[in-house]
Amino acid sequence: xxxxxxxKAKVSLVKPRGTSASSSxxxxxxxxxEPNELNQFLIRIGESKDRQAFVDLFKATSxxxxxxxxxxxxxxxxxxxLLQECMIIVWxxxxxxxxxxxxxxxxxxxxxRNKRIDMARKSRHETVQSDDxxxxxxxxxxxxxxxxxxxxKTARGMLKxxxxxxxxxxxxxxxxxxxxxEIAADLDLxxxxxxxxxxxxxxxxxxxxxxxxxxxxxxxxxxx
Amino acid sequence: xxxxxxxxxxxxxxxxxxxxxxxxxxxxxxxxxxxKCAEKVRNFESLGGDILNQCSxxxxxxxxxxxxxxxxxxxxxxxxxxxxxxKAANEKxxxxxRPMRRFIKEDFDQLDWSGFSKNIQExxxxxxxxxxxxxxxxxxxxSKLPEHTHKGTEYTLVMQGSFSDKSCKYNQGxxxxxDENTKHQPxxxxxxxxxxxxxxxAPLKMTGFFGRMLNPFLR
Numbered sequence: 001x002x003x004x005x006x007x008k009a010k011v012s013l014v015k016p017r018g019t020s021a022s023s024s025x026x027x028x029x030x031x032x033x034e035p036n037e038l039n040q041f042l043i044r045i046g047e048s049k050d051r052q053a054f055v056d057l058f059k060a061t062s063x064x065x066x067x068x069x070x071x072x073x074x075x076x077x078x079x080x081x082l083l084q085e086c087m088i089i090v091w092x093x094x095x096x097x098x099x100x101x102x103x104x105x106x107x108x109x110x111x112x113r114n115k116r117i118d119m120a121r122k123s124r125h126e127t128v129q130s131d132d133x134x135x136x137x138x139x140x141x142x143x144x145x146x147x148x149x150x151x152x153k154t155a156r157g158m159l160k161x162x163x164x165x166x167x168x169x170x171x172x173x174x175x176x177x178x179x180x181x182e183i184a185a186d187l188d189l190x191x192x193x194x195x196x197x198x199x200x201x202x203x204x205x206x207x208x209x210x211x212x213x214x215x216x217x218x219x220x221x222x223x224x
Numbered sequence: 225x226x227x228x229x230x231x232x233x234x235x236x237x238x239x240x241x242x243x244x245x246x247x248x249x250x251x252x253x254x255x256x257x258x259x260k261c262a263e264k265v266r267n268f269e270s271l272g273g274d275i276l277n278q279c280s281x282x283x284x285x286x287x288x289x290x291x292x293x294x295x296x297x298x299x300x301x302x303x304x305x306x307x308x309x310x311k312a313a314n315e316k317x318x319x320x321x322r323p324m325r326r327f328i329k330e331d332f333d334q335l336d337w338s339g340f341s342k343n344i345q346e347x348x349x350x351x352x353x354x355x356x357x358x359x360x361x362x363x364x365x366x367s368k369l370p371e372h373t374h375k376g377t378e379y380t381l382v383m384q385g386s387f388s389d390k391s392c393k394y395n396q397g398x399x400x401x402x403d404e405n406t407k408h409q410p411x412x413x414x415x416x417x418x419x420x421x422x423x424x425x426a427p428l429k430m431t432g433f434f435g436r437m438l439n440p441f442l443r
Contacts, residue, residue: 058289063281070282080288087292088299102266106273113241113272126352128244132323133252158267159274174275177242180233202232209267 038104039097046094058087061105065112071175072116085115096136110134158205166201169194226258226397235261239268246349246356246423250381252323253421254399321383324421327351328360332384332419335360343367361420363387363412371409374402376425385418387411 038060044053062083069079089111097107114130121127162170172178172186180198184191230238230251237243238251255261320328327349328335339345342364349358363369365385380400387394389408394400402408412418 055289058292062284062288064276064279066282066284067279068276071279076282079282080285083284084288084292084295088295091296092299102270103273105277106270109272109276110269112276117241117244126327126350128246128249128351128353129326130241130244132326133238133244133248135256135322157274158271159278170271171275173236173242174240174272177237177240198233198236202236205267205271 042097169197228398239265246353246358253321257397356423363418366414368411373407378402378424381421383419385416386413387418
């Protein structure tokens, strides 16, 4: 409990200069309670280079982006460098964010994922870089064929459907890039157990996505 | 449309940004032309979004926002010259999948193919990757490879034409996994040369699973 309070106390110190406390809190609360607010910030940055929206987005997401980088193994200083690189991309590329094909937090996730890859490789031409792996803007044709994230709502909030043991394995894939056999060694469990946990996790996620899809389809059908 | 796909484990690692290597390029080539896999990657990216969303918060230096503005302003001043460059380099060579364009610098015909037989030729691709060796193979239309097995794991992506072995036919975009247990005798279809991208375990460089590229922070 004390640790929790400590963390809250620290977080309230995270207030970039030159802005009032009230707007800082507003950004944070909205980010948690209403993820759509993040979409609005991104849209405003994309459409009109809205500086206040950028400040709000920075405040609402920077501490999580930093935490994500650190969970991937970055030092605090490296994590801040990565965070800064990401925020520069947010400013430059916000116009490519399409709310209909995914949520703002997923868009930010793809940026921190990509920047993390590139940070170590700036100077090496023959290595694989993130823009080889993911086109800056997906092809329109392919976009049209992907039905998965209708309205950007599908498949969100999937994590909470996973039991702890499955979550743990998923984290090891996302944060540590561990292979199945490495995860098995880490957790001192048989390889088969890890494989089946991941398989179950993926099955579960697929079902959640499908369930959300079918609800969407029902809602859409009722509207027409 | 492709009938053979990367498995979910690979797609998840790819979406997690943990396949930043030759195998990742191959998955990217497949995903770009396969709506089914693209949708799965989307879902795994959403899961990534969830993971980011639930990250506990870390205190960020007070000065970072101001420093970021300073960098943005510097960028805005230099903007014009950069962006036009980036675009121009990538527009050409439509028959090479986009993820490979930095590594396959010419059209297939102009590459420096070599091989002891005219029926099967290869080109090594120069990708700096500790874990994998990457090659293009070209099987002449209608010709058959000798029966063979594989050392270690080998991933193959059909980039042009098609080939078949005794059980299946593989077309453009298909993603195939072969290992020690695969024994086959592929034959290119009669109508066109078949060009495949192959990624296999690099010999003599055992650096642990994805090698040290895994964690770019271990510099």
